[in-house]
Amino acid sequence: xxxxxxxxxxxxxxxxxxxxxxxxxxxxxxxxxxxxxxxxxxxxxxxxxxxxxxxxxxxxxxxxxxxxxxxxxxxxxxxxxxxxxxxxxxxxxxxxxxxxxxxx
Numbered sequence: 001x002x003x004x005x006x007x008x009x010x011x012x013x014x015x016x017x018x019x020x021x022x023x024x025x026x027x028x029x030x031x032x033x034x035x036x037x038x039x040x041x042x043x044x045x046x047x048x049x050x051x052x053x054x055x056x057x058x059x060x061x062x063x064x065x066x067x068x069x070x071x072x073x074x075x076x077x078x079x080x081x082x083x084x085x086x087x088x089x090x091x092x093x094x095x096x097x098x099x100x101x102x103x104x
Contacts, residue, residue, distance in 0.1 A: 003064055003065075003067075003068040003070070005064060006061065006064060006065070006068075006070070009057060009060060009061050009064060010061065010075075010077060012057055013054055013057040013058060013061065013077070013078070013081075013083070014077050014081070016050060016053050016054040016057060017051075017054040017081035017083060018081075019050050020047055020050040020051040020053075020054055021081070023046045023047040023050055024047040024051075027046075027047055054081070054083065055083070055086055058078065058083050058086045058087050058090060059086075059090045061087065062087055062090035062091040062094060063090075063094060065091065066091060066094040066095055071091075075087065
């Protein structure tokens, strides 16, 4: 079995990515006047910050899976939010390919 904290982290990533997606849509449909100071209203342009939080969770998940020596075959939730590539990039940074075929 893999680490039991994995499910909690996946739920957090999914929730955060869903929030980021919702804020992106809200930012796109709200007609923001260029002169509005976005720092006065915390609801404007939160998408990048929330999305970075989701990506940070993906990196934590890759570290957790690396430490547990767990390699998921598929991950529908990460695929749904376009985070699967980010996961595998982080995973490959933690577990790089061997330089020679003798190391296999």
